[in-house]
Amino acid sequence: MSLTRSERLDRLPFTSRHAKLLVGSGIGWALDAMDVGLIGFVMAALARQWTLSATTLSVIGSIGFAGMAVGASLGGLLADRVGRRQVFAITLLLYGLATGAAALSVSVGMLIALRFVVGLGLGAELPVASTLVSEYAPRRIRGRVVVALEAFWAIGWILAALLGFFLIPASSAGWRWALAVGIVPAAYALVVRYGLPESVRFLEQRGRVDEAEVAVQGFERAAGVEPEPSELRRESAQGQDGIWSPMLRRRTLALWTVWFGINLSYYGAFTWIPTLLSAGDASLTKSFGWTLIITVAQLPGYAVAAILIEVWGRRATLATFLAGSAAAAGLFGWAVSQQPLVGGWVVAAGCLLSFFNLGAWGALYAVGPEIYPTTVRGTGTGAAAAFGRIAAIIAPLVVPPLIGIGGRGLVFGVFAAAFVVATVGALFLPERRALALDA
Secondary structure, three states: OOOOHHHHHHOOOOOHHHHHHHHHHHHHHHHHHHHHHHHHHHHHHHHHHOOOOHHHHHHHHHHHHHHHHHHHHHHHHHHHHHOHHHHHHHHHHHHHHHHHHHOOOOOHHHHHHHHHHHHHHHHHHHHHHHHHHHHHOOHHHHHHHHHHHHHHHHHHHHHHHHHHHHOHHHOOOHHHHHHHHHHHHHHHHHHHHHHOOOOHHHHHHOOOHHHHHHHHHHHHHHOOOOOOOOOOOOOOOOOOOOOOOOOOHHHHHHHHHHHHHHHHHHHHHHHHHHHHHHOOOOOHHHHHHHHHHHHHOHHHHHHHHHHHOOOOOHHHHHHHHHHHHHHHHHHHHHHHHOOOOOHHHHHHHHHHHHHHHHHHHHHHHHHHHHOOOHHHHHHHHHHHHHHHHHHHHHHHHHHHHHHHHHHHHHHHHHHHHHHHHHHHHHOOOOOOOOOOOOO
16 A cells, blocks of 8 residues: 555655745744734833833733734634645734734724734734644654744744844834834745645645645655655544544643643743833843843753653653743742842843743644644644633733732742643643654
8 A cells, every 4th residue: 555645744854845844934933923022022112101001011912812812713723724824824914914004003002903913813823834834744853843943933032032122222113113023924925825835634635636746746856755646545534523522622621721821821921021120120221131131041942842852752841841931930930029130030030931931832832733633733723722822811911910919929920830730731631752643
């Protein structure tokens, strides 16, 4: 019996075609991160320039995540119906144009409305991009490749920190120029639409077998492998008719638990860090400089996770990094509670938080696409992301009242507890290392 197209992709080494897909998707991922990261710096600037209350700042920070919740759910559904590449390109175009328009905001209401539209595009993009990359990555390094994709998030966040450090404090219009840079994804949408391949598994599901065959043969030739055309053998959908079917509901519940906990802690912390630091005795420039250093620590977190995910496995790596995030959040809460702030302690604790937290994100994005069959892979990953965005909506809103009740230590204590809950959820996920994507 001839190999299926999925099996033919799994047997290949990592080639220039894989690298093109990874980098092409990763640039979109980095632009996404840059946009999400910028809002924290914009909030810090607007707090002083427009004299906004903590409540208003919370709404600005949260509204984008409300859009992301809707976008993630719709994006996953559309990806299973019209294709991964199509949705990827559309989402880049949507949030790029909306971000550029946000730079022209003349009121808080206008900024909030446009941030919601930005969120629609951002939320839909991430699960779709990780699904596309995972469906092409060779089996033995699939987790590592998806973690490498997630590492582009750190690049985008670093770009946001650089814009925040150099551009936003430079003038009263600095935050507008920073947001204007966010229009770049709209142009990059053309690269995605015409430069990246569509998912072979999606094409097969839609009966577009000739296109699927052409895509597979392109990857085979890049690896110096003689193509062996194969007949379509559809995967069985028995017991897999939905993400809450008997076969899938336990993994769906575990995945949603992890997504909720990690979103609550990550976005609650990193959206507010620039504002919290600048609200103390640190100047805007100094606090942004500390945030930039903390952000750079994301890169080694991804690197270590990429190594361990194929050595320890997905579940152990994810749980370990989540547990480390819990400990780091507690330490950071102590550091930012000291007055005056001690830069060394703030940066050291923040770097640990970045290292563990972003390593956990990398492992999480590798897990999601692996635990669902092709027919509901986009839906499953998108639904988990959408549920997680509910926590992202809540996170910026709860920071001001928590500070009022128990100070910054309580804020990060709550985030540490959320990481612990996510760690428990990770232990109930299935281990999929070295298994075929549709096994």
